[in-house]
Amino acid sequence: MPNQSHGETRNIVIIGDGFDAWLSAAYLTRKLRAGYDIVVCAPPREEMQDHCAVFAGPATSSLHAELAVDERDLLRYCRGTFSLGAHFLDWTKPGKDYVVAFGAYGAPIETIAFHQCWRKRQRIVKGGDRFDSYSLSATAARAGKFAHPSRDPADIRSTYRYGYHVDVELYTDYMRRYAMHYGAKKAGARYANALLKERREGIDAVRLADGEIIPAFLALDCASAAAPLIEGALGATWTSFPSPGAVDSVITFAASSVASPSMTRIVAAKTCWRMDIPFQDGARCMIGYDSRAVSLDALAREHGPLENLEAKRIVRGRRAPAIGNVAALGESACRLDPLFCPAPATLIAGLKTLVELLPASQSGAETDEYNRIMSDVFERCNDFVTLQYWLAEQLGQHAWAAGAEKALSPHLRRKIEQFRSRGQIVQFDEEIYDQEMWIASLLGAGVNPERYDPFADGLSETMLDARLAALREKIAETVRAMPDQMIYLRQARATAPERSGS
Amino acid sequence: MSQSALIKRILIVGGGTAGWMTAAAMGKLLAPLKIDVTLLESDQIGTVGVGEATLPHIRFFNRRLGIDEADFMAQTAATFKLGIEFRDWARKGDAYIHPFGDYGRDIKGVPFHHYWLRLRQRGRAWRIGEFSAPVMISEFGRFAMPVEDERSVMSSFSYAYQFDAGLYAKYLRRFAEACGVRRIEGKITTVIQRGEDGFIEAVKTEDGRRVEADLFVDCSGFRGLLIEQTLKAGFEDWSAVLPCDRAVAVPCENAAPSLPYTRATARGAGWQWRIPLQHRVGNGYVYCSEHVSDDEAAQTLMASLEGRPRAEPNFLRFRAGKRRRQWVKNCVSIGLSSGFLEPLESTSIYLIQASVTKLLELFPDRDFRACDIDEFNRAMDLEYERIRDFLILHYHATERDDTPFWDYVRTMKIPDSLAYKMTLFRKRGVVVKYKDGLFLHPSWIAVYLGQRVMPDMYDPRAEFIAEDELEKTLSAMRNLIRKTAESLPDHSDFIRRYCPAPGTV
Numbered sequence A: 001m002p003n004q005s006h007g008e009t010r011n012i013v014i015i016g017d018g019f020d021a022w023l024s025a026a027y028l029t030r031k032l033r034a035g036y037d038i039v040v041c042a043p044p045r046e047e048m049q050d051h052c053a054v055f056a057g058p059a060t061s062s063l064h065a066e067l068a069v070d071e072r073d074l075l076r077y078c079r080g081t082f083s084l085g086a087h088f089l090d091w092t093k094p095g096k097d098y099v100v101a102f103g104a105y106g107a108p109i110e111t112i113a114f115h116q117c118w119r120k121r122q123r124i125v126k127g128g129d130r131f132d133s134y135s136l137s138a139t140a141a142r143a144g145k146f147a148h149p150s151r152d153p154a155d156i157r158s159t160y161r162y163g164y165h166v167d168v169e170l171y172t173d174y175m176r177r178y179a180m181h182y183g184a185k186k187a188g189a190r191y192a193n194a195l196l197k198e199r200r201e202g203i204d205a206v207r208l209a210d211g212e213i214i215p216a217f218l219a220l221d222c223a224s225a226a227a228p229l230i231e232g233a234l235g236a237t238w239t240s241f242p243s244p245g246a247v248d249s250v251i252t253f254a255a256s257s258v259a260s261p262s263m264t265r266i267v268a269a270k271t272c273w274r275m276d277i278p279f280q281d282g283a284r285c286m287i288g289y290d291s292r293a294v295s296l297d298a299l300a301r302e303h304g305p306l307e308n309l310e311a312k313r314i315v316r317g318r319r320a321p322a323i324g325n326v327a328a329l330g331e332s333a334c335r336l337d338p339l340f341c342p343a344p345a346t347l348i349a350g351l352k353t354l355v356e357l358l359p360a361s362q363s364g365a366e367t368d369e370y371n372r373i374m375s376d377v378f379e380r381c382n383d384f385v386t387l388q389y390w391l392a393e394q395l396g397q398h399a400w401a402a403g404a405e406k407a408l409s410p411h412l413r414r415k416i417e418q419f420r421s422r423g424q425i426v427q428f429d430e431e432i433y434d435q436e437m438w439i440a441s442l443l444g445a446g447v448n449p450e451r452y453d454p455f456a457d458g459l460s461e462t463m464l465d466a467r468l469a470a471l472r473e474k475i476a477e478t479v480r481a482m483p484d485q486m487i488y489l490r491q492a493r494a495t496a497p498e499r500s501g502s
Numbered sequence B: 001m002s003q004s005a006l007i008k009r010i011l012i013v014g015g016g017t018a019g020w021m022t023a024a025a026m027g028k029l030l031a032p033l034k035i036d037v038t039l040l041e042s043d044q045i046g047t048v049g050v051g052e053a054t055l056p057h058i059r060f061f062n063r064r065l066g067i068d069e070a071d072f073m074a075q076t077a078a079t080f081k082l083g084i085e086f087r088d089w090a091r092k093g094d095a096y097i098h099p100f101g102d103y104g105r106d107i108k109g110v111p112f113h114h115y116w117l118r119l120r121q122r123g124r125a126w127r128i129g130e131f132s133a134p135v136m137i138s139e140f141g142r143f144a145m146p147v148e149d150e151r152s153v154m155s156s157f158s159y160a161y162q163f164d165a166g167l168y169a170k171y172l173r174r175f176a177e178a179c180g181v182r183r184i185e186g187k188i189t190t191v192i193q194r195g196e197d198g199f200i201e202a203v204k205t206e207d208g209r210r211v212e213a214d215l216f217v218d219c220s221g222f223r224g225l226l227i228e229q230t231l232k233a234g235f236e237d238w239s240a241v242l243p244c245d246r247a248v249a250v251p252c253e254n255a256a257p258s259l260p261y262t263r264a265t266a267r268g269a270g271w272q273w274r275i276p277l278q279h280r281v282g283n284g285y286v287y288c289s290e291h292v293s294d295d296e297a298a299q300t301l302m303a304s305l306e307g308r309p310r311a312e313p314n315f316l317r318f319r320a321g322k323r324r325r326q327w328v329k330n331c332v333s334i335g336l337s338s339g340f341l342e343p344l345e346s347t348s349i350y351l352i353q354a355s356v357t358k359l360l361e362l363f364p365d366r367d368f369r370a371c372d373i374d375e376f377n378r379a380m381d382l383e384y385e386r387i388r389d390f391l392i393l394h395y396h397a398t399e400r401d402d403t404p405f406w407d408y409v410r411t412m413k414i415p416d417s418l419a420y421k422m423t424l425f426r427k428r429g430v431v432v433k434y435k436d437g438l439f440l441h442p443s444w445i446a447v448y449l450g451q452r453v454m455p456d457m458y459d460p461r462a463e464f465i466a467e468d469e470l471e472k473t474l475s476a477m478r479n480l481i482r483k484t485a486e487s488l489p490d491h492s493d494f495i496r497r498y499c500p501a502p503g504t505v
C-alpha cells in the first residue's frame, strides 16, 4: 500500500526567514504532528520584509484558534490590537467615509437580503442613514471598542468576526518562537541550492551553504520575491497582474496613533492613498503613490517628516503555485497590491489547501488540484483589491487610481455589473472575501444598484422603518455597553509594557 | 425595480410538473407584487408524468411555499426517500446506497472516509455504508425524522420524497389556483413575435384565443415550443457521454411494504428504476436504443415486475443535453424544455426548482436586461454541467464488459471536468470541492466507492491517531448507527401514522 509505513519521518523544508516562512512553519508543525519534521532554512540572501505592519482579517483569527495561539500573549508581544475592519475616508468623495467590517450588515427581513431592504428604504427616504450603521462590527470599530464575539447565535454579538493589527517583525518573531516550541527546527546554514528530480518535477533535497543535504518530502518556497526554489531551481515564470491604477510605489513609516484602535484607516489623498494600521502605542503607516507624478519631498510636505525613507516599488503578479513537491507560499507565489493587506489571507488559504493536498501520492494529482485552487484564490483576491482602486477611480476620480477600469478581470466585471444592476454579489468557487465585504465596499462607496429586489416591495414601509430603527438602536446600545479596546486589552492583560524611552 | 417597468403578466406554457411547480412558486411568492400569473396547458398533448423520485431540496421548496408536509405526502401517496440503491453497476452482484447524509464524522479536521480507508488497508472489511445512518435505516426499512441536535447520529442526514407524479401535478394545481394562478386550457398553434426585436408578444390557441404576457415561461416539455421552436436557443447534445435515449415505464402493485429508497438496477443497455409509493411501485427501464429494441426493453421490464402491472407500458424518447441558452429574450425555459438529464439521480425536479429559484432571484423587469439573462444562463449551465459529470461517473466507473453498451460507456472519453476529479480521488482519496452545484462531498464518496473507484491511498493525516484508538472509535460509531437504525419504526408504519394516503388504510 502506498501509505507510508510507521516510524519513517519526512522532512518539510521551508526556505525563508520572514512572515510567510514562520507562519507556515507554525501552522504545519501543529497540523502535521507525528511523521513530519519541519525544517526552516534561511534563504541565500537576507530578504527585505515588504510590509511593516499587517492588517489581518478573520482568516487569521480562525487560524489562531485552530492553533490554540494565546491571543492575549500574542498581542502583548506584538503590541497589536484586534481589528474589526477598515475605515475608508475620502475614498469616493471628500468628507465621505464608510467601514468595511468583518461581519454581518443587518439580517434578512422575511428572507429578503438586508441590503435590498435598506436600498428600498433609501429610495423612499432619499438617503439618510449610513449602511454601516447596521453593522455591529463597523459601529464598534468607529467607536474604538472591542469585545470577543458571542457564541450564542441568538445574541447580536455573534454577528461579527475579527482580525488583528500587528507589527510584522514582532509577529514573525512570535510565530518563530511558537513554531520552534512545537518542534520546528532551524537549519544550521542558509539554503544554497536544490537537488532536482528528473525532468525538474520537484526536488529530492536541498543543499545548505555548509554542504549539508536535507532530503525533502515537500519543500516550501517562502522566500518572498527572490523565490529561490520555485523560480531559481524550478524555473516557474512570472506573470504580472495588470496594474489597477497608477500607484507604483510605497513607503512605510511609524505614525502617531489613529482615532480608533479597532480598525485600519485608509484615506485617499490627492496624490496618494494612505493606510494607517493602529497598534497599542501608535500606528504604522503605508503610503501608496505614483512615483512618476509625485516626489517623496512632496509627500513629506503633506504627511510629515519622512526622513531616510526608502520607497519600494510595488510588484503585482504571480508564479505557478506549485511544481511537483515544491509549493510557493506567500509572496513567492503571489504578490498583490498592498492596499487592504490581502497577503495574510492568501497565505492562509495556501496553507489550508496544502495540508489537505500533501503530495503524498507522488502522482502529481495533488499538485494539479493545488494549482487549480490557488490560481483561483489569487485571482479572486486580486479582484477584491482591484475593486477598491476601481471605486477610487470611478467615484473619487483620483489620479493615482486612473486605469483601474482597464484592469478588471472578467469575473470582477461580472460582479460589478450584477451588483450595479440589482445589488447581488456573484460568488465564484474560491472566494476569500465574503459577500458582506463586497457589499460593504460597494454600498459604502456609494455604488447604488439601479434596482433592488422586487420582493422588497412586498414589505410594508412602516414595518421596514420600524425594523431598521430597532436594529440601529440595538446596535448602538450594544456598542455603548462594549469596552474601549484599550481597556479591554488591559483587562485581558494583553497590553505590552511601556516601551522604554518612548 | 427602477421599479417602474415591473412585469405585469406572466404566461406559463405547459401544465406538467415544471409548469405547475413554477405556477405554485410564482403564485405564492409574487402575490405581494400583484403580478398576473396564468398557466396554459393542453389536455390533448398531455404531460410526461413520470418524475416521481426527488432530492431533499424539495423540502426547502415546500417550506418556502408553506406546504404542510403530512398533508402533501398523503395527497400524493408519497413515501420517504433516504437515498438511491444502485445494483449491478460496477460489477454484477454489487449493491450500494447513495444516501442523503454523511459518512461518520470528521476526526481532527480530516474527512471520515480517510480513516475508513486506513482501516480497510489494514484488512478491516467494514462497508462504508455501515457508517451512514440513512444507509442503515434504509437497509432495515425503517424511518424517523432527522433531528437538529448535532451530537446525535440522527442529525447526519436529510430525506426526500417518492410520490405519484399525477397526484403531485394535481396537488400543485390546487395550490397554485388557490394562490390566484389562472389556468387556461388550449393548444397553442401560433407564437407571435414582436417585429422589432423578436420578443414573444403573444400565443394563439387552436380555438383562436390570443394570450399576451410580458414574460413567458416555457414549460412545454421536450418540444421547447417557445425556447427552441420559436426562439431557436439551440441544443447542446450530450448523448456521446450519456447515450441512453429512451425509456419504458409502467406502474405495478406493491408486493411488500414500501421501502424508504429508490432503486436503480443496471441492465444490459441501461438501467431500471423502482420507486416505491404508498399505493403502487413505479418502474421504468432507461435504455440506449442503439443497443436494445423497444420490445426487448419492454420485455425486460415486464419480466422483472414484482406485482401486477397497473397500466400499459409507456414509451418515452429523449436526448441528453441542454439548451445552449435557457433564457432567451423574454422567455425562460424550465423543466424538460430546458434540457434533459436522465433520472439516475432524480435531478430533474431539482433542476426545475433551481430554475424557478434563480428566476425569482434574477426576476426581470420589462427591459429584460442582458445582464439578468446572462447570469441566469451562467448559473444554470453550471448546474447542468456538474450534474452531467456526476451521472457520467456512474456509467464510466465500471468494470462491466458483458454487453456492448457497458463496453462503450466504460471506454468512452469523458469530460476533463470529470476526469481530473476521478484522478484525484483514485490517487489520493480527495473529493474536489466546488461552491455552486448539487452534489456534495458525501455523494461523490458514495458513488466513487460504490463504483469501485478505490483510492490508492488515504490522507497521510489519518495516520495521526493510533490504530487501536481508531478501531475503537469507528467500531463505536458503527455500533451506534446500527443500534439507532434498528430502534426506529418501520417505514411503512411511520407512513401509516404520519401521512396515510386516502384509501391506503
Ligand SMILES: Cc1cc2nc3c(=O)[nH]c(=O)nc-3n(C[C@H](O)[C@H](O)[C@H](O)COP(=O)(O)OP(=O)(O)OC[C@H]3O[C@@H](n4cnc5c(N)ncnc54)[C@H](O)[C@@H]3O)c2cc1C
Pocket (backbone or CB within 6 Å): B013, B014, B015, B016, B017, B018, B019, B040, B041, B042, B043, B045, B046, B047, B048, B049, B050, B051, B052, B053, B054, B186, B187, B188, B189, B219, B220, B221, B222, B223, B225, B247, B249, B284, B286, B316, B318, B334, B335, B336, B337, B343, B346, B347, B348, B349, B350
Ligand atoms: C423516463 C423519465 C423518468 C423520469 N424520472 C424522474 C424522477 O424520478 N425524478 C425527477 O425529478 N424527474 C424525473 N423525470 C423528469 C420529470 O418527469 C420532468 O422533469 C417533469 O415531469 C417535468 O416535465 P415538464 O413539465 O417539463 O414537461 P411535460 O410533463 O412534458 O409537460 C409539458 C406540458 O406542456 C404542454 N404543452 C406542450 N405543447 C403545448 C402546446 N402546443 N399548447 C399547449 N400546451 C402545450 C402540455 O400540455 C404539458 O402540460 C423523468 C423523466 C423521464 C423522461
